[in-house]
Amino acid sequence: MCNAILGEYVWFYFIALLALCDWSTSQLLYSISEEVNKGTVVGNIAKDLNLNVQELETRDLRIVSSYSKEYFGVNVQTGILFVNDRIDREEVCPNTIQCSLRIQAVLSNPMHVHRIEIGVLDVNDNSPEFLEKSCLLNFSESLSPGERYLLPVAIDADIGSNAVKTYKLSQNEHFSLDVQSGGEHGVSAELVLQKTLDREKQPVLKLILTAVDGGKPPRSGTLQIIINVIDANDNSPVFTKSLYKVRVPENAVKGTVIIKLNATDLDEGINGKIMYSLVKRGNIDPSSMFDLNSETGEITVRDTLDYENTPAYEVRVQAIDQGHSPRTTHAKLLIEIIDVNDNAPEISVTSLMTPVKEDAELGTIVALTTVTDKDGGNNGLTNCKVVGSVPFKLKSNYKNDFSLVVDGPLDREHTPFYNVTITATDEGSPPLSSIRIITVHVSDVNDNAPRFTEPVINIYVKENSQTGSNIYSINALDSDLDNNARLTYTLLDSYPRNIPVASLLNINSETGDIVSLQSFNYEETKTFQFKVQATDSGVPPLSSNVTVNVFILDENDNSPTILAPYSEHGSVNSENIPYSAEAGYFVAKIRAVDADSGYNALLSYHLSEPKGNSLFRIGTSTGEIRTKRRMSDNDLKTHPLVVLVSDNGEPSLSATVSIDVVVVENTADIQTQFRHVPIKEESFSDLNLYLLIAIVSVSVIFLLSLITLIAVKCHRTDGSFSRYSAPMITTHPDGSWSYSKSTQQYDVCFSSDTLKSDVVVFPAPFPPVDAELISINGGDTFTRTQTLPTKEKVCVPWFIVELVGGLRVQSYPWS
DSSP states (O other): OOOOOOSTTHHHHHHHHHHHHOTTOSEEEEEEETTOOTTOEEEEHHHHTTOOHHHHHHTTOEEEOSSSSOOEEEOTTTOEEEEOSOOOHHHHSTTOSSOEEEEEEEETTTTEEEEEEEEEEOOSOOOOBOSSSEEEEEEETTOOTTOEEEOOOOBOSSOGGGSEEEEEEOOOSSEEEEEEEOGGGOEEEEEEEOSOOOTTTOSEEEEEEEEEESOSSOOEEEEEEEEEEEOOOOOOOEESOSEEEEEEETTOOTTOEEEEOOEEOSSOGGGTOEEEEEEOBTTBOGGGTEEEOTTTOEEEEOSOOOTTTOSEEEEEEEEEEOSSSOOEEEEEEEEEEEOOOOOOOEEEEEEEOOOEETTOOTTOEEEEEEEEOSSOGGGGOEEEEEESSOSEEEEEEETTEEEEEEOSOOOTTTOSEEEEEEEEEEOSSSOOEEEEEEEEEEEOOSOOOOEESOSEEEEEEETTOOTTOEEEEOOEEOSSOGGGGOEEEEEOOOOGGGOOGGGTEEEOTTTOEEEESSOOOTTTOSEEEEEEEEEEOSSSOOEEEEEEEEEEEOOSOOOOEEOTTSOOBTBOEEEEEETTOOTTOEEEEOOEEOSSOGGGGOOEEEEEOOSSSOOEEEOTTTOEEEESSOOOTTSOSEEEEEEEEEOSSSSOOEEEEEEEEEEESSGGGOOOSSTTSOOOHHHHHHHHHHHHHHHHHHHHHHHHHHHHHHHHHHHHHTTOGGGOOSOEEEEOTTSEEEEEETTEEEEEEEESSOSOEEEEEEOSSOSSSEEEEEEEETTTEEEEEEEEETTOOOOEESOOOOOOSSOEEEOOOOO
């Protein structure tokens, strides 16, 4: 059912009735008042669209709109359209007479869209408002009755009869209110003067203007009207003097007050308020030199006064009141300028010979200067000099003409330019002075030889490096400029290994890049030395040399080599062991060497056996092959072994050797180290005897050495060790050992996880000299096997070692 409202919006009701009569239309028209409560029923969509109420929920009836708020909602059970949110017509349709909201009712299955237009009717919910709370009006006391003044209008956000309908004025004897209806343009009011005003009797009147709308009940808004009664201007200003005279020194600073004018007016208020101004006469504008305060009448200096240009000024001044019909008066002001010493000397450079060579002789002319002063007498006499400590001075030529000459040594590298300060002072009272700064540039001469950043240059080059590679860039510096600092680099003749250095290296003469002309071999050449010369392009040229040391760094380019009595892979080597051999039985010892150095020459031994039970093992660092266990009947009689010897380079290189280990039943068939000498059974007892004697002898020697070591240690404690030159080993708290011989001391670090290892012996000094690696078998024999870089640290197991020569020993864990 439609909420039809008769009267002013009867057309909404008419359109809604048409909608109810025509059930086939897809648009509904409703109307509703603004500010109604939430839930207020607008209409029944199902009834107006002739829809089945039972299908509304299944067809998902919903309201769709483009507004920021959901003003309307629908009950899918009944089809009633209701207000869902507060509707403010002034917010929805600002500044419009007719207001309507357009929404859509959407049904699914099948899809149907029905447009709904809802007219929003205005209610009187806004009071009239003035833009300002008060209004200030000025009325002259000379105005005649009947004068009108249009008053501000009030604004009402409502429309129609709810808008502003009339205005009312508070009771008074001087003014009345004329309200005029403007039709569509609203209502306006004019203030009408009914009685002549008298400022002296009542200077201010306060009225209240009230705007009333046509709502029921009506709303209103007020405006306070303040009326100032303005005095009539019937008197002219008068100066206290018709001629003013004043004297001002020409050095008066800007803002200095010269004189204060004074004029009076018999009127009051604005009619008696006087404003002062300067009067321009012809081409003379006094305001360019003087400022006049229009309110106080003070005249001040605006620009610099100059007695030499203008000794006096004649100025016309004017006084004008601020009445409705302004009245004016004039006076004359004579300003006399007093001459003072206000001109400082002026320094000008007539000729400047710059730059000056840094080897210029004393007395060389750099610039010509002239000093002038516009003042006369003593005020125009000047004295000129150079200020500060600079290698220049002024030389007088004639009266006020001077020459700036060199007065000391110049050095461009230390000071490339000088700011020479010249000061000139006159003899006035007080004296005035001026300053002139002359920039003198110093040009370069070739007085500095090139210098290298390092006294000796060390270059490290890997062996087998590619020919033509850049191994280093020499860089020298020259404090001079341009050609005097443009350097060329050359290699000086040097013959390492009787080979000219020019055949080994080449240097770029401009950039200093050193390029190799051949690939280096560490095993052939470990280091060589040459010199590089840097020469500038000055006249005459200067040069300097630097020594260059080239160190070749080893790379892993040599495979290990198997030493005799075994041959490398491809030859047949054999060893015999008895069937009764115990675990740990010594079978053979593989020895190998590597031509490389350092880690590249650090060798390790590995054993490759056929699949099955492993019978043999090999020391990774010693190369000793021993049995792991006793023989069994299931073991083979012949065991082909392949020993792989690998170095520690990147990538690692290796060599292999094959050994056939033959198990024999009879120990008489075993070949000893002297394979061609047969051993008889009788000799075994003698051999055992000799072995027993040797063991006892070694034990006795060990005990004697231990006693001697203790005695030496005690002897060292009482201060006599300095006279003893025998070697000794000292234990440290960290588990390391110190070896001392003569006045030298060496450190040895021992590990505890193995009984055999190698000792790395380092000669001093440290890099780039290499160290020798010595293998110790059983703690009593030495065999040279490898070389290592001196920067490495190695560990060996604990035993007593006698070292040869002044060598430093450190340790390395082999396994």
